Amino acid sequence: MEKITKRELVLHVNGERRTVTARQADTLLFVLRSGLGLTGSKPGCLNGDCGACTVLVDGMPIKSCMMLAIETVGKEITTIEGLGGAPIQHAFVRHFAFQCGYCTPGFIMNAHALIERHPNADQATIQEWLESNICRCTSYQEIEAAVKEALEAKKVDI
Amino acid sequence: MVPFDFAYYRPQSIVEAVTLFIELEQKGIQTLYYGGGTEIITLSRLGFVSTAAVIDIKAIPECRTLDADSDLLVLGAALSLTELEEANPFPLLTKAAKEVADRTARNQITLGGNLCGKIFYRETALALLVAEADIVIAGPNGFRQSRINDLFHQQLQLGRGEFVVQVKVRRSDVELPHFHRKRRKQGEVGYPLVTIAALKKGEAIHAAFSGICPFPFRSADVEAHLNDRSRLTAERIQTAVNAFPRPILHDIEGSADYRLFVAAQLLEDALRELEETM
Numbered sequence: 001m002e003k004i005t006k007r008e009l010v011l012h013v014n015g016e017r018r019t020v021t022a023r024q025a026d027t028l029l030f031v032l033r034s035g036l037g038l039t040g041s042k043p044g045c046l047n048g049d050c051g052a053c054t055v056l057v058d059g060m061p062i063k064s065c066m067m068l069a070i071e072t073v074g075k076e077i078t079t080i081e082g083l084g085g086a087p088i089q090h091a092f093v094r095h096f097a098f099q100c101g102y103c104t105p106g107f108i109m110n111a112h113a114l115i116e117r118h119p120n121a122d123q124a125t126i127q128e129w130l131e132s133n134i135c136r137c138t139s140y141q142e143i144e145a146a147v148k149e150a151l152e153a154k155k156v157d158i
Numbered sequence: 159m160v161p162f163d164f165a166y167y168r169p170q171s172i173v174e175a176v177t178l179f180i181e182l183e184q185k186g187i188q189t190l191y192y193g194g195g196t197e198i199i200t201l202s203r204l205g206f207v208s209t210a211a212v213i214d215i216k217a218i219p220e221c222r223t224l225d226a227d228s229d230l231l232v233l234g235a236a237l238s239l240t241e242l243e244e245a246n247p248f249p250l251l252t253k254a255a256k257e258v259a260d261r262t263a264r265n266q267i268t269l270g271g272n273l274c275g276k277i278f279y280r281e282t283a284l285a286l287l288v289a290e291a292d293i294v295i296a297g298p299n300g301f302r303q304s305r306i307n308d309l310f311h312q313q314l315q316l317g318r319g320e321f322v323v324q325v326k327v328r329r330s331d332v333e334l335p336h337f338h339r340k341r342r343k344q345g346e347v348g349y350p351l352v353t354i355a356a357l358k359k360g361e362a363i364h365a366a367f368s369g370i371c372p373f374p375f376r377s378a379d380v381e382a383h384l385n386d387r388s389r390l391t392a393e394r395i396q397t398a399v400n401a402f403p404r405p406i407l408h409d410i411e412g413s414a415d416y417r418l419f420v421a422a423q424l425l426e427d428a429l430r431e432l433e434e435t436m
Contacts (some may be wrong), residue, residue: 005163023163024163024164024165025160025162025166025202026159026160027159027160027199030159046159046200046203047200047203048196048200048259048263051262061262062262062265063196063262063266066196066199066200066263066266067195067266068166068195071166071195071214071216110262127346128261131260131261131347132260132263132347
């Protein structure tokens with residue numbers, strides 16, 4: 001029980017095994033950006049409100065500013081860099097579902113999880129999930145349209 | 159970003175967790191039990207929480223139990239709110255959980271964390287208070303189990319080194335007629351102006367509240383007025399509201415008078431819905 005504030009962590013990120021030294025109190029967001037150079041996840045409010053830092057942990061959307069990196073040891077982490085041209089990314093482009101783009105990675109990660117986990121999501125479910133993210137440019141209409149298009153495409157695939 | 163260092167521990171059993179807590183405390187190391195961690199991380203950043211060690215209870219099997227097969231519904235304290243929502247073993251608790259924070263945050267927020275949080279709304283407590291759930295607690299003196307109504311006075315009264323392991327609800331109570339409504343100043347995400355959870359057991363309406371005072375409450379006085387069927391509905395509601403504990407919150411989210419007005423309206427809705435289900 002010696003006092004060790006930093007540890008070497010082995011994280012599974014975007015299908016790769018990555019080793020990083022981090023404080024035990026470091027958030028996943030901080031380690032992804034500063035330790036691993038994955039700057040797609042954005043620091044916004046750092047308070048769990050805006051969703052710009054959303055990543056997937058074992059397929060579940062998580063606000064990475066509110067999770068410790070050390071908690072994710074043994075889990076699969078997916079960031080926006082690991083999506084690799086998912087249908088929701090193309091739908092965002094087609095619908096021009098962004099203006100400044102700062103919130104986009106978080107919205108895309110959350111929407112990707114929704115599509116994967118609830119391909120038959122109804123309007124209430126879509127709204128409930130999208131309420132986790134904030135777009136200060138107010139591109140909400142376009143974002144919702146992109147999500148609905150990607151959901152429809154997923155249903156065709158199934 | 160947490161602006162100070164702490165050590166992180168992830169015990170695999172209750173005994174290991176409690177032993178660890180005792181050892182750390184004996185060394186003078188301030189320690190917190192850790193569930194979803196959302197509140198500890200956000201309040202640490204703001205300087206409202208500090209700790210030298212955290213003990214994560216999410217790897218303890220008993221804290222992850224979701225057993226709906228017997229006469230008692232058993233819910234582990236480390237279940238996330240979305241896990242509770244998706245399994246939906248207790249519809250009133252599901253409704254309370256679904257209104258906490260937002261969907262993504264609820265993937266992390268745990269039942270035990272919401273019950274024990276420093277942020278005082280603790281809205282899942284309302285469903286447990288009206289259902290008179292039991293709370294299983296582990297600590298340096300072993301296990302104890304108590305009715306939440308005996309343990310929850312503004313907040314859950316836990317001793318040094320204790321943590322919530324499970325919540326138990328009688329299966330016969332989880333399907334009782336109920337009412338849940340949360341009113342915010344605006345929008346669909348955020349803290350309440352008023353939240354009411356009510357449950358009808360026999361002829362008695364149980365009601366618990368958050369957002370009105372700087373603590374959640376269920377009050378025998380309030381319920382006595384609410385259940386006094388010798389009076390007109392409007393009188394029952396007004397006397398119940400007059401019996402609310404004090405202080406009434408009065409802040410930028412809403413004045414005290416406005417919160418009481420909203421509470422009265424919601425109680426009218428609750429009585430209408432619950433008495434129609436008689």
